[in-house]
Amino acid sequence: MTLKYVATTCPYCGTGCSFNLVVQDGKVVGTAPYRRSPVNEGKVCPKGTYAHEFVNSPDRLTKPLIKKDGKFVEATWDEAYDLIAQKFKSYKPDEFAALASARVSNEENYLLMKFTRGVMKSRHIDHCARLCHASTVAGLAASFGSGAMTNSIGDIAESKCVFILGSNTFEQHPLIGRRVMQAKKNGAKIIYADPRYTATAKQADLYMPFVSGSDVAILNCMMQEIIKNGWEDKEFIANRTKDYEKLKEVVMKDTYSLENVSKISGIPAESLKTAAEWFGTAESAALLYSMGITQHTVGVDNVRSTANLQMLTGNLGKRGGGVNALRGQNNVQGACDMGALPVVFTGYQKVIDESAHKKFADAWGFPDGICEPKNGYEVTVMMDVLTDNPGELKAMYIMGENPMLSDPDLTHVKHAIESLEFLVVQDIFLTETAELADVVLPAACYAERDGTQTSTERRVQMWRKAQDPPGEAKVDWQIISELAAKMGYADQFPYQSAEEIFDEMAAVTPSYHGMNYERLNRPEALHWPCPAVDHPGTPILHIGKFSHPDGMGVFAPLEWKPPAEVPDAEYPFVLTTGRVLWHWHTGTMTRRSATLDHEVPTGWIEINPEDAQALGIKDKEMIRAITRRGSVDVPARVTRDIMKGVMFMPFHFKECAANVLTNNALDPVAKIPEFKACAVKVEKI
Ligand code: SF4
The missing domain is CATH 3.40.228.10 (Dimethylsulfoxide Reductase, domain 2)
Incomplete structure (x- = not known):
């Protein structure tokens, strides 16, 4: 028996805790403390403690899948790539959109951004930061x-x-x-x-x-x-x-x-x-x-x-x-930094800035150029365009995201995704979104790759490979590179390692200029901005001056405005949503972790005892929650922990999905939806 310990970074929240993966005979079997991390000093929460349990789940995707007559059929990588390349080539640039991922590495977010803007020449790339920060x-x-x-x-x-x-x-x-x-x-x-x-x-x-x-x-x-x-x-x-x-x-x-x-x-x-x-x-x-x-x-x-x-x-x-x-997902900061957003390249260099656009076009060297220097669609806007403007968006490539559970008003999202002509989903499990895909590509998880992520405090940290991916699954950067090669861009995607991709990204990203794997491969790693190889990184921003060109901070005079939907006679309560300690977002990983799923096996709706009494609802009784978007049957949790007039649901659980109910009204600037407040009523069933 061989046993080894591989220090890596937690795949769940944006804190960026490190721990050791315990590897026995080539397979991840547990976690152990990594005390040298200055972030968590050897301690982890329950999700970190059991972060090994989903890695070798029997549900892992192990082969490419192509949908034929409504059913998935196993395929070779060449069959999958050939089909995707042929379909993707048939679309005009802005008929294509991509969703990158706050769960995968910086290198892979950078690469999908390059693929979207360079291979597909599309303006439309976004990811789940749209939904959180x-x-x-x-x-x-x-x-x-x-x-x-x-x-x-x-x-x-x-x-x-x-x-x-x-x-x-x-x-x-x-x-x-x-x-x-x-x-x-x-x-x-x-x-x-x-x-x-x-x-x-x-x-x-x-x-x-x-x-x-x-x-x-x-x-x-x-x-x-x-x-x-x-x-x-x-x-x-x-x-x-x-x-x-x-x-x-x-x-x-x-x-x-x-x-x-x-x-x-x-x-x-x-x-x-x-x-x-x-x-x-x-x-x-x-x-x-x-x-x-x-x-x-x-x-x-x-x-x-x-x-x-x-x-x-x-x-x-x-x-x-x-x-x-406090950023949500482990690498949501990094996915933003990598330009997986519709308005910026890496390091928040604006797409509409002609000098930034030229810089990336020159650095990447696509003989037929890159996307236009125009902003693209946010994911929330993509969903509206799909339903309201049929034929404008036709194909989508989703890497490691699950909008069929994470986005607001899921009935609308399903309608939007089903409006696509061609959908490719790349993930580690057959998620609710992958089920709707035409092609599913099996990806490696965090334990099966080298790479970097950037935590909520802007600390760029290493992931280290502990085991091989299951079956024929591949790391995301390898999949994107091979697909780009199939589409005629092998010269622009020549990578043999994640490190090569990081070095290319750092060269075009001022806030990451001074970083490389050698400098990052130590417990304290580096905080951006780190503009030069002799720069120590920046744990605290805005010392002495702000980041605006004149160095000044800008006050904003702001009036309070109520939420888009407030309680009324028909829907008399406020519904707010959130998360629980034992699960993570759409539950793709935590619900396949036996220990975590055993602790909290399903969702609920919290109701104040005074409201419950007025409605005749008892604790644990199955009730129906209804908003203008839809209804969900869910067990009641009668508790003084929630204030009178307000109800709360966690959004992890597909069998009582809170996002069937939530409102897709958007902030006019950030285009983020109003998950935290909508009007709801509940009924006995
Ligand atoms: Fe740390 Fe967050 Fe992972 Fe818990 S989920 S171990 S707090 S990084």
Whole structure:
């Protein structure tokens, strides 16, 4: 028997914990602590502990599949490539769209972006950041000039006040929750605002349940109190920011008084006052948020409002402060960095910027050029175009994403995907989306490849291969390269290793210029921006100046606006959705992990006992949840953990899929859907 330990990075959340995969006779059989990681110091949450269990699941895809007469038939790689190449070549550039993946490596996101813009010459590439943090990318870029988490995870432990808004950190980013606890042990006050009394709420010094969708009102109110009491950082505002008077004009309105915002949000005025005082007077204060902030039709406003609060209190460019946007998926930051977005190449170089466009066209060397220098469609817009404008988009290549469970209004999504003429899905399991494909390509999982990912704190970390992929499955970069070669572009895709792809990407990406595998192959790795090989990386952004050309941060005067759909006589409750500790997103991996699935085998809807009593609903009773998009039968969980008038569903479970119910109303800038608030009714069945 041979046994070895291979240090790698967790495939679940954006924290970026490292652990060892235990490999026995060539097969991954367990995990073990990797204590040298400065991120998690050898500790992991349950998902990390059992991250080996799905790797050798009997459900893994092992051969290419081609659909014939409505049924999948096993095929050779050559048969699959020939069919895909022949079909893809038959489409005009913008009839093709691609979805990259926050689950695969930087190298593979870069390569699918190059394939889409170079081989297919299409403008349309996006990925699931559209569903989670598109508003962060747009909002923080507008305020600071850079759309990413400003500080680092370890830094949170140094904060004297931590305000967590719209993030169940202790369940969704448990090893970041650990840093919050370290801050608390060091004397920090913890403020938590969320419609649910979660595991995070239990650790807070001040818990503020609020009506989903009132974030800007809450933040404006806190800023009003801070200004009224003279707790703002006058020197920081004067020297490092613009448009403060415009902000002040809005936040000082009577609309945002303690009493009025208490009515809007449901938070007692006294709690709002305490939160403003603790935050405004702390020597350093960190703000943590996640999708409770971003997944709204006002997602960008919400994000900019958090930026306003941190500029007002001077909590940027310093330890223990920051706007800490906790990214969801392990590599959602990296997929954005790699230009798997419809408006940018790598490192947020704009597609419409002619010099950036020329730079990539020259670097890639496609003899017939690349896509036009125009923005493409976001994934949410792609779905609307497919249903509303038949024939405009005809073919799609989806790598490692599952929109048939992750996107809002699933009936609409199914209709959209079924409108395609030709769909290729590349994944590790036959997902709900893969079931609708014409061709399915079997891919390697995180344990079967070398590569890099970029965590929520902009730390670029290594994945290391621990076992071979099952059957004939291949790593994604190899599949994309072989397909590109079949389509006549072997010279542009000559790669023999992930490292070669990384080096090509780093050469055209200023924030990654100074990185290479040698420098990354150590526990602490590197945070971007890292512009030169002798640069140490940047754990804290905006020290001394912001990333805008003039170095200034920009305040945004923002009025509170209600969600697109609010309760009424017919649909009298607010529905909000989220995740649980034991599962990850569409459950593709965690529901194939026996231990995790055993802990939480199915979904539920949370109802406050007063609402349940009025409706005659008992705990565990099967009920029907109905919105204007559809209905779902789901067990009731009657609990005081959810505030009266609000209901909550986790979105992991296909048998009671919350996203049948959610609203695909979009933020006008980020095009992110409003998962966090829609109107719902429930009925006994
Ligand atoms: Fe993995 Fe996130 Fe858990 Fe760390 S906190 S082990 S990265 S799921």
